[in-house]
Amino acid sequence: MDIKEYMQTVGRQARAASRRLAGATTAEKNAALLHIAAAIRRDKAALLAANAEDLAAARAAGLETAMLDRLTLSDKGVDNMAEGVEQVATLADPIGEMSDIKYRPSGIQVGKMRVPLGVIGIIYEARPNVTADAAALCLKSGNAAILRGGSEAIRSNRAIAALVQEGLQAAGLPAESVQVIDTTDRAAVGELITMREFVDVIVPRGGKGLIARLLAESRVPMIQHLDGNCHVYLEEEADPNKALKIVENSKTQRYGTCNTAESLLVDRSVAGLLLPPIAAMLTGKSVEIRGCAETQAIVPNAVAATEEDYYTEYLAPIISVKVVAGLDEAIAHINQYSSHHTESIVTDNHPKAMRFLREVDSASVMINASTRFADGFEYGLGAEIGISTDKIHARGPVGLEGLTSQKWVVLGDGHVRG
Numbered sequence: 164m165d166i167k168e169y170m171q172t173v174g175r176q177a178r179a180a181s182r183r184l185a186g187a188t189t190a191e192k193n194a195a196l197l198h199i200a201a202a203i204r205r206d207k208a209a210l211l212a213a214n215a216e217d218l219a220a221a222r223a224a225g226l227e228t229a230m231l232d233r234l235t236l237s238d239k240g241v242d243n244m245a246e247g248v249e250q251v252a253t254l255a256d257p258i259g260e261m262s263d264i265k266y267r268p269s270g271i272q273v274g275k276m277r278v279p280l281g282v283i284g285i286i287y288e289a290r291p292n293v294t295a296d297a298a299a300l301c302l303k304s305g306n307a308a309i310l311r312g313g314s315e316a317i318r319s320n321r322a323i324a325a326l327v328q329e330g331l332q333a334a335g336l337p338a339e340s341v342q343v344i345d346t347t348d349r350a351a352v353g354e355l356i357t358m359r360e361f362v363d364v365i366v367p368r369g370g371k372g373l374i375a376r377l378l379a380e381s382r383v384p385m386i387q388h389l390d391g392n393c394h395v396y397l398e399e400e401a402d403p404n405k406a407l408k409i410v411e412n413s414k415t416q417r418y419g420t421c422n423t424a425e426s427l428l429v430d431r432s433v434a435g436l437l438l439p440p441i442a443a444m445l446t447g448k449s450v451e452i453r454g455c456a457e458t459q460a461i462v463p464n465a466v467a468a469t470e471e472d473y474y475t476e477y478l479a480p481i482i483s484v485k486v487v488a489g490l491d492e493a494i495a496h497i498n499q500y501s502s503h504h505t506e507s508i509v510t511d512n513h514p515k516a517m518r519f520l521r522e523v524d525s526a527s528v529m530i531n532a533s534t535r536f537a538d539g540f541e542y543g544l545g546a547e548i549g550i551s552t553d554k555i556h557a558r559g560p561v562g563l564e565g566l567t568s569q570k571w572v573v574l575g576d577g578h579v580r581g
């Protein structure tokens with residue numbers, strides 16, 4: 164396959180489809196979504212079989228447990244995927260919404276209309292349900308999508324893409340509105356991120372290796388959805404029960420997700436009280452603790468943390484721990500080491516909690532809640548394309564609105580400028 168030629172074809176088709184999609188009615192888009200959901204349910208066995216092939220290859224390649232977990236489609240996972248697509252059909256269609264229409268002294272009316280971004284290229288991890296979620300969100304927001312999932316999921320993604328295209332065609336929309344790149348060759352990514360004439364926005368969901376390449380090579384604007392080096396900070400007025408529950412959920416509910424906590428900060432005045440039960444819980448779940456010298460003095464089985472540990476997103480049962488002097492040091496530490504994804508303070512002190520919210524420079528900042536809540540569904544967006552760690556256009560969980568823009572509209576009646 165000539166990758167350049169192939170990607171040019173994909174891009175040209177996506178651009179043509181995006182023109183049709185921009186004018187698609189809500190009824191057409193919802194019909195396609197409901198057909199896709201029904202096809203996913205109907206072909207559950209085939210999807211599970213394709214996924215089993217991906218899993219067998221990934222196991223043979225020695226993929227880690229957390230990554231296998233992410234790649235796995237269970238029986239219930241397929242149902243959830245279909246349900247997710249159905250939920251997107253129930254969401255309000257943002258496209259065409261007019262707002263802020265005002266008369267100007269000249270007599271014209273000026274306002275805004277919500278419109279799709281156009282063609283969105285999404286590069287994401289080996290998690291098959293993202294293929295259905297991303298397809299559904301792009302479709303409902305009137306965007307054509309070019310999807311490049313992790314190579315380990317290629318068979319699952321191909322199978323899902325076929326059902327998505329079936330649903331699009333059944334609703335009279337172009338099948339090329341959603342295309343899954345049919346090769347794992349990373350040269351295709353190189354083409355995708357430089358096809359300015361065909362691609363309006365790149366949404367990269369991934370880690371540091373991906374972003375290093377994109378920053379060096381991308382010619383297309385990006386909304387970065389990057390790594391999550393997320394923190395939980397136990398302030399001196401933290402309720403011990405809440406602290407234990409929040410650390411447990413933030414760190415151990417899922418090890419491979421970007422909103423999992425990777426680092427724990429504890430105020431010096433309460434470290435002796437709070438750390439032992441938390442360390443016992445973590446050790447009981449085989450989580451390795453990498454701590455500062457003060458942590459090691461309280462938690463004998465903690466190994467010494469290096470400077471690098473505090474910058475690290477483990478995506479594994481490992482956590483870094485640091486004892487801090489108080490709120491100022493905690494905020495400074497987070498702003499230096501975090502990837503600006505999600506951070507949480509545990510405290511019953513309202514003024515300090517409010518300072519944490521204002522001064523921590525991350526996409527989601529929480530009080531007395533698990534970092535695992537950083538998710539479009541949990542935030543009420545209905546679904547998410549991912550969690551933006553960028554500051555411009557969209558920050559944090561990105562739903563339908565984040566995939567749109569607004570253009571100015573002017574309504575006149577023969578008006579001319581004097």
Ligand SMILES: NC(=O)C1=CN([C@@H]2O[C@H](COP(=O)(O)OP(=O)(O)OC[C@H]3O[C@@H](n4cnc5c(N)ncnc54)[C@H](OP(=O)(O)O)[C@@H]3O)[C@@H](O)[C@H]2O)C=CC1
Pocket residue numbers: 286287288289311312313314315347349352353368369370371372373374376387388389390391420421422476478548549550551552
């Ligand atoms: N903020 C968010 O919404 C999300 C963030 N993440 C983050 O993603 C990371 C984990 O996922 P992981 O799969 O390990 O991430 P990777 O960055 O390794 O891979 C993600 C995608 O990027 C591709 N990719 C990676 N490097 C390159 C490259 N140099 N050139 C071309 N393509 C590349 C991968 O393809 P290939 O298969 O070829 O490796 C894959 O499709 C974590 O850091 C996690 O926090 C994950 C999900 C959501």
Ligand SMILES: N[C@@H](CCC(=O)OP(=O)(O)O)C(=O)O
Pocket residue numbers: 233288290419420421422535537538539547549550
């Ligand atoms: N929305 C997700 C988090 C984002 C995500 O998909 O993360 P990842 O496991 O890194 O692919 C969740 O909390 O369920």
